[in-house]
Amino acid sequence: MPNINKQKSAAGKLIEFGMVSHTADEVARRYHAEQDKHPLRFQGQGKILLTLAQADGLSQKELATRLNLTVQSTAEFVNKLVKKQLVTKEKSTSDRRKTIIRLTDLGRETAATETAQVPAYLDSLTDTELDQLTTILTKINHNLYDEIDTITPDQSGKFQQVVADRLRDWFL
Amino acid sequence: MPNINKQKSAAGKLIEFGMVSHTADEVARRYHAEQDKHPLRFQGQGKILLTLAQADGLSQKELATRLNLTVQSTAEFVNKLVKKQLVTKEKSTSDRRKTIIRLTDLGRETAATETAQVPAYLDSLTDTELDQLTTILTKINHNLYDEIDTITPDQSGKFQQVVADRLRDWFL
DNA sequence: AATTTTAGTCAGGGGGACCTGATTAAAATG
DNA sequence: CATTTTAATCAGGTCCCCCTGACTAAAATT
Secondary structure, three states: OOOOHHHHHHHHHHHHHHHHHHHEEEEHHHOOOOOOOHHHHOHHHHHHHHHHHHHEEEEEEHHHHHHHHHHHHHHHHHHHHHHHOOEEEOOOOOOOOEEEEEEEEHHHHHHHHHHHOOOOOHHHHHHHHHHHHHHHHHHHHHHHHHHHHOOHHHOOOOHHHHHHHHHHHHHH | OOOHHHHHHHHHHHHEEEHHHHHHHHHHHOOOOOOOOOOOOOOOOHHHHHHHHHHEEEEEHHHHHHHOOOOHHHHHHHHHHHHOOEEEEEEOOOOOOOEEEEEEEHHHHHHHHHHHOOOOHHOOOOHHHHHHHHHHHHHHHHHHHHEEEEHHHHOOHHHHHHHHHHHHHHOO
């Protein structure tokens, strides 16, 4: 049974981290004139981009199913991404009902660079600390995956695959 | 100079953490029928609530200034919070132009409980790991504060105070 | 007393994440 | 061949964050 106060301290820091990194992003975007730098969130358009980065050439329906979205929402996000030139739509030749979504070079780049960047704040950590952090976050993330799977056993593991596989490609 | 690969691993885990915790929250909210459980984000209404939790009884203008919002946006969020019974508005007697915003008991409770909760995923960590995590996040957060201050030196430290002071109250 | 500054309000808008309902076109199936 | 299922689309809506512009009421300044 871990010490409750240690847990609280860590929880606080984690929350603080969430807040501060969020604000740092926002501030950077606003003051640094990086207007078109959409921060690749884990929802909506960002989710689509990320999924395609792992498995390109999916149909809209496939995307919707994987991401637990309605086909209409998916279509909306895809269309927005098309406008931003990050993905393309083309009719499938084998089944002309289907629309295949593919990343453009820009889209692939966007997904990769935004996520593969090593944040500057990691420079302050020693190698030992980096190892510790990685170990700890691995544990935490596993717990979160379990939590998600427990709540939605119907689609067990689907989300984890989308996320984890992709991150493995990028970082390992 | 820290090892670049260790940095990348940690960065990946951190990003993964962001994604997974976000999804876990979302999934919990959706499937667990906790509809009215607004997750106290670090924007909009949540930001207001958080700030008031640290310094109650501010005027709308004060809030706007501290949070780097326009007075109109601030008014909007405050009004939404009033509807949710989390804050109250009252005219200042000393200066009748001003509107003082105060947390209701429910508001204070909401701010506190939502943030003071120790996430279940921390149970998997040992005391040693909790200490390590706290140390590491303290460093990281400091760096992020510096980053924010560098970009917006005009209001240096303001944000940090709002966040850090409040978290100190909660967790230390 | 007249003017300017300050705190708020209303109106309107842009963009984002989602959703339901109704409809069409193409494929599958009886 | 007629019907049903499937992949998409359009239309319209809800809620969120956040901004500009125009306008009042009260306080501060001249």
